[in-house]
Amino acid sequence: MLWSGSRARMTMLFIGFGGVVALVWMRLGAPDVALAEAAVGAALTGALILRAQGSVPSPLPERSLPWIIRGLVAGLSVAVFSALAWALISLDWQVRPGLEGAVEARLPESGVTNPVTAVLLNFRGYDTLLEVAVLLIATAAVWCLGRSPETPRLPPGDPLYLALLRPLIPLLCIVAGYLLWLGAFAPGGAFQAGAVLSGALLLLLVAGLPRAPGQMDTLRLRVTIAAGLLVFVVVAAATAMSQSTLLQYPPGLAKHLILVIEAALTLSVAFTFLVLFQGGRPAPPDGRA
Numbered sequence: 001m002l003w004s005g006s007r008a009r010m011t012m013l014f015i016g017f018g019g020v021v022a023l024v025w026m027r028l029g030a031p032d033v034a035l036a037e038a039a040v041g042a043a044l045t046g047a048l049i050l051r052a053q054g055s056v057p058s059p060l061p062e063r064s065l066p067w068i069i070r071g072l073v074a075g076l077s078v079a080v081f082s083a084l085a086w087a088l089i090s091l092d093w094q095v096r097p098g099l100e101g102a103v104e105a106r107l108p109e110s111g112v113t114n115p116v117t118a119v120l121l122n123f124r125g126y127d128t129l130l131e132v133a134v135l136l137i138a139t140a141a142v143w144c145l146g147r148s149p150e151t152p153r154l155p156p157g158d159p160l161y162l163a164l165l166r167p168l169i170p171l172l173c174i175v176a177g178y179l180l181w182l183g184a185f186a187p188g189g190a191f192q193a194g195a196v197l198s199g200a201l202l203l204l205l206v207a208g209l210p211r212a213p214g215q216m217d218t219l220r221l222r223v224t225i226a227a228g229l230l231v232f233v234v235v236a237a238a239t240a241m242s243q244s245t246l247l248q249y250p251p252g253l254a255k256h257l258i259l260v261i262e263a264a265l266t267l268s269v270a271f272t273f274l275v276l277f278q279g280g281r282p283a284p285p286d287g288r289a
Helices: 007-027 031-053 067-089 100-110 115-123 125-144 159-182 190-207 219-243 254-278
Strands: none
Touching: 007 031, 031 190, 031 254, 100 115, 115 125, 115 254, 125 219, 125 254, 159 190, 159 254, 190 254, 219 254
16 A cells, blocks of 8 residues: 555555455454444545545655665564564463453443443543544544535436435434444444444535535534533533542443433534545535635
8 A cells, every 4th residue: 555656546455454454353353343443444534535635736756765775664664563573472461361351240330231332431431531532623623724625526416326325324324323222232332333324424415415414514513523522521520420430320320321422422423524524614504615
């Protein structure tokens, strides 16, 4: 991918690389990571790169580097890879066991039966809280760059594309809801569901429908993007006041609080990816620049 001279080929190789990495995670028995890699690392990131290609000027022709410099860079890369591989192989996993036992022992108190969801939204929920804050900051930074350029759209009223959207959009919404519900006891969750839902919103945006979500910079759009962080902070503040510990859910309410947080995160992640794809702040409702 890095050696390719064509941007289109580099992007396709990047997306293909993400698909291969998702398969590797599945082979390693980590379906949650595989779902995130396939939906976010390959599909949505690839879409962002494709969208950015039109805004980046063509690179100037550069002279080929001398073979000595290329050899030194290659040697350094091999040395770093070898050192990391040696460090990983030399670890004594029996002396330093993982946390699987501790997580399994406390799983009944988490409100969910999926250990990944229990860790991300209960045992170490503040990590996920900070990740959601990073997404919101990234959106604000992109919007500070100015208005979004014109999003490429298909010819209006394309009968083939509209016929495809009619069954596909409801199906994607059902899949997103299923992944959200599934995350409580199996691989899935808010980020995977939000990625699928953002794909449905992106199809509507590319279709050029006059009232497609995310086209206008409205108060509803801003509230939806910030909803994930706002709900997370409200829950964190409430648990801190009632339990004297940040994000320590009461055992009887843990399942419901996690579901509320994940539902808000799904909408927030979906619209965050949608506006990041546009590459700037959407136009105001009145159509002014």
